[in-house]
Amino acid sequence: MGIIDKLNKDFESRVRLGIMSVLMVNDWIDFTEMKSLLNITDGNLASHSSALEKSGYIEVKKEFVGKKPKTSYRVTNIGRTAFISHFNSLEKLIKSK
Template identity: 75%
Template sequence: MLNINLLNKEFESRVRLGIMSVLMVNDWVDFNEMKQLLNITDGNLASHSSALEKNNYIEIKKEFVGKRPRTSYRVTQVGREAFQKHIDALEAMLGK
């Protein structure tokens, strides 16, 4: 039986789905690398990553490397579990 309620609304956006997919298989990913991997704008990445951070799905680290700011992302344990449940629900809907 299909249960669409098992899907996590926070992961419906293709950008958020992309961010989480990248972070599930990498430890820390920096802003420019994430932007390039997903082919999105600075603003898109900033707004979607902030939303994921607000839900404690990702951690955002801001630091300086020399005199240049650097922003990096990684998935939290809460985020890893929530995203895995979302993927499991999608697979169940597809009959996998």
């Protein structure tokens, strides 16, 4: 198995890479802040975060603050491990000759 085979297909999208990168350095982050940081549309964030949640990489919390819905995200332990492994494989690929 080559280095490239160790890359995680779930993180191939630039949006998913962005979501995971933001969550690796933040505890919880809300929908509006994530959308702003990544400069993406509501639909893009919703679909990619849903896919990451389905894979068990992130946790999504939906609640009401007053009468307004609030969606927040955080990385799971599984997600943290998978993303670190993906990142390490990328690093090996970059350093390979």
